[in-house]
Amino acid sequence: MAMASPVLRRWTPTPSPTTPLNVASSIGGEHETGRGVFLTWRDVSVTAVDEKGRHKLILDQITGCARPGQVLALMGASGSGKTTLLDTLSGRLGVDMNGTGDILINGRRKRLSYGTSAYVTQENTLMTTLTVREAIHYSAQLQLPGSMLLAKKLARADRAIREMGLGAVASSRIGGRVCKGISGGERKRVSICMELLASPGLLFLDEPTSGLDSAAAYHVMAHIARLARTTGTTVVAAVHQPSTEVFDLFNGLCLLANGRMVYFGPTPEAAELSNEDLNSIISISTNEDLVDEYNYLTASSSSG
Ligand SMILES: Nc1ncnc2c1ncn2[C@@H]1O[C@H](COP(=O)(O)OP(=O)(O)OP(=O)(O)O)[C@@H](O)[C@H]1O
Structure with a gap:
């Protein structure tokens, strides 16, 4: 698998594990309860180990964050690693998987407990x-x-x-x-x-719209987006091929390809990207704009 993108290496504003982030001030009174949490992850790699002890790299140094009151979509082709990333972030990685990297909750390294997070599976x-x-x-x-x-x-x-x-x-x-x-x-x-x-302050959703027609998918995601907005819940959802209407409901996008992160940033900018742009992101991963977008998105999570 190819090396991690330089975007990841230049990720600067890391919340210190010893400095909790101020969620309430960051959501600026926009939400009723402000129950969401900042979830940040850096250089997360996951390897599957088979019964013969052979290793297979599934996720390659993924870095990103999810913010209170927002919906972050994990997108990518089938097999790109969406469910594995969701499982890793939610602490549900299988015993045959090894994960490395930092996952911080409100700037601290701690396990997600009952009431902090919830996971809705496909079934x-x-x-x-x-x-x-x-x-x-x-x-x-x-x-x-x-x-x-x-x-x-x-x-x-x-x-x-x-x-x-x-x-x-x-x-x-x-x-x-x-x-x-x-x-x-x-x-x-x-x-x-x-x-x-x-x-829960943090809601993980694995393919919440799978098996639904586009109208029903929109209805489900619209309720989730409204819930995030009004309660401050942080939502991370793995989504496969959303319609334009559903895509517009997302605040942020983490786009995966073959276990690598090829885009991380706000969705409005992502919606402007053509296939050609996406291909160039994959091949020219030193794109300064992406670094700026990434820093912009993570800056507020370290300012609290
Ligand atoms: N326990 C495992 N052992 C070996 N390979 C695995 C294991 N779990 C997942 N994989 C592989 O890791 C890759 C990513 O799987 P993952 O389920 O995260 O992808 P996905 O993007 O969620 O796919 P889909 O959209 O089809 O659900 C796939 O190639 C899959 O075959």
Whole structure:
């Protein structure tokens, strides 16, 4: 695999592991709760080891950050390393994988714990016979701490239902293959809703729009983007081939190709890039503009 891009080596504003970032001041009162966290990662490499002890490089020195109130999209062709990066950042790397590099949460090296982060996988495992409200209330009772009053758990569940725009279908049966229930997009939102119960500051989503038509995909991502904006939640989502409308909902883009990062920066600029530009980014990775964009995006996370 090719060497890491010089963009990565010139990544300057590193939050010190001993200096926590001031999330509240950075989100400037724009959000209701400011529950999001700064997640930064530097020189993250991952190697898979097979049963014969052979090593395969899956991620090659990936550097980036995700900010409160924003949605960072991880994009790239199938096999480029999106899920592996998501797993690495969320601390879910399999035992057959070795990861190196720094991952900082609010400027500190610490493990993600319950309530700090949530991960929504591609699979929907929902109880088909329950209504949306029943399933989410049930999940709240099981998930939330025993010390929390039942009324508070249910209020938390109702808030999550509202945040994911599921109010209109709260009394509908989830359903499945045999008995038709809510739509595929609504099922995705129920899965996300269940992960929101603990009010995580950081939400990892693996292909939240897979299997959905473009309208349903937009609906799911629009709710996620609104949630990020209004609550300050930090969202990192692996997304495959989003429509233009969905792409416009993202704040930042981390573009991977064969385990290497070929673009990191705000989406408006990325949307301007043609295939030719992207190819030149891959081949001329000393692009000064990218360095500037990267520094711009990371500067605020080190200023707190
Ligand atoms: N445990 C493993 N052992 C060996 N190779 C692996 C392992 N896990 C993933 N890989 C390889 O690493 C590469 C990246 O996989 P990953 O699932 O992260 O890609 P992806 O971009 O999420 O793909 P997709 O969009 O198809 O889900 C692929 O080539 C995959 O085959």
